[in-house]
Amino acid sequence: MNxxxxxxxxxxxxxxxxxxxxxxVLAMTRYLQPAPLNTARINExxxxxxxxxxxxxxxxxxxxVLDVGKGLIRLRLERAMxxxxxxxxxxxxxxxxxxxxxxxxxxxxxxxxxxxxxxx
Numbered sequence: 001m002n003x004x005x006x007x008x009x010x011x012x013x014x015x016x017x018x019x020x021x022x023x024x025v026l027a028m029t030r031y032l033q034p035a036p037l038n039t040a041r042i043n044e045x046x047x048x049x050x051x052x053x054x055x056x057x058x059x060x061x062x063x064x065v066l067d068v069g070k071g072l073i074r075l076r077l078e079r080a081m082x083x084x085x086x087x088x089x090x091x092x093x094x095x096x097x098x099x100x101x102x103x104x105x106x107x108x109x110x111x112x113x114x115x116x117x118x119x120x
Contacts, residue, residue, distance in 0.1 A: 070105055 036042070059074065066072040075083070087094040 067105075070107075072105055 060077045062074070063076060064074040066074055087097065
């Protein structure tokens, strides 16, 4: 045998080996793949994520009265941004207004009336 035909046979042998190993790896990954674990939990988490996204979408794109007593309302995001830009035409007044609103929103509720003394 000459050296050229020996090289061709070696090349065919090496390529055939790689092909056999590739087929075995493909067969092992296809047939030995485990079933997904706990599909009920996966579906539960997907539903929870969808609920959270729906709530966030509603909060961003709708108006809502949060606290009538304190005068707190939720604005649509676009409208809130427009009002902020308008207010900050005068930055000092805007900061003072923002601080007053934050203080009003954070003030504690009034104390409940005390129970009358039973000896009075």
